[in-house]
Amino acid sequence: MFDARLRPLIDPPLNRIGRALAAGGVTANMLTFLGLVLGLAGAGAIALGQLAIGLALIIANRLLDGLDGAVARANGPTALGGYFDIVADFAFYVSIPLAFGFLDPANTQAALVLVAAFVLTGVSFLAFAVVAAERGEETRAHGRKSFFYSTGLAEGAETIAVFIAFALFPAWFVPIAYGYAALCVLTVFQRSALAVTQFRD
Template sequence: MFDSRLRPLIDPPINRLGAALAARGVSADGVTLAGFATGVCAALAVCLGHFWAAFLLIAVNRLFDGLDGAVARATHLTDRGGYLDIVLDFAFYGLIPLAFAIHDPDHNALAAAVLLASFYLNGAAFLAFAIMAEKRKLTTTAQGRKSLYYVAGLAEGTETIAVFLIMAALPDWFPVVAMAFAALTFASAIARVVAGALNLG
């Protein structure tokens, strides 16, 4: 919901930093993998109950996620880079709720399962439309230059990261926050399914 609105503010400094990293020989794929490793560490920190460490690692993971695209734009976009970016993003999004469930299954498992189900449906709508859009050669730059064309939704990257940070800052509130965000994500997924069906009709 907020991704396209934040792009004009975030892209210029991120692109400058990405260009500087690219000039020093840093690869976009390397940034993507480093970001995922940071995300895995964030999930491990949640499992162990080190929530402020998780908060910082989640923030760093998202910085890397913005930088890999900036480095790619400063050099050249590749299909492999786009593939790694989306797969590892989805893996990270799944690891954080799972980590909360592992940390306290009695308190968190149900809410984590509902949230993961909402992510699953939203991801299916996201990726299925991207496949059909590629088949029809549809393009957009509403979310910046991306490897995939997808329908914008209510729950996107900005909202997801904000929620993850809230969860890490207020871990006792995880079930409430997770259920509320799951409801928003289910609504986003349904809206994406409807919009995708109409656009492909």
């Protein structure tokens, strides 16, 4: 919901850093995998009760996720890089709710519901991208990407805000998780309605 609005604010500084990193020989895939390692380490820290460390690693993961895109724009995006980026993103996304499930068994059911909602959202996102690519459709609403990014109520910015809320207010994990899962499901319906409109032959 907010990703496209945030792009004009965050892309210019990220692009400057990305060009400098690219000039120094850093590749987008290096940053993608480093970000994934840090994100999964953050999930591990949360599962062990180290919420402050987990929060710091979540933020580091998102910073590197932004920088890998900036380096890719500097060097030229690749299909392989786009593939690794989306796989790393979803691996990170599902790890955080699962970590809170391990942290407190009372969170387990809500964590699993949220992971299932992420799976549905991810499937709708990727299916939309595949069909849009087959039809030759493009969008720059989320910046220059290696494949079609459809908008939705629950996107990256909202997900990170929820993860930060989990870390700051762990006692509220269950209601926040259920609420965000509902927003993810609404996103699937929203994206499906858009597909009916956009892909009607």
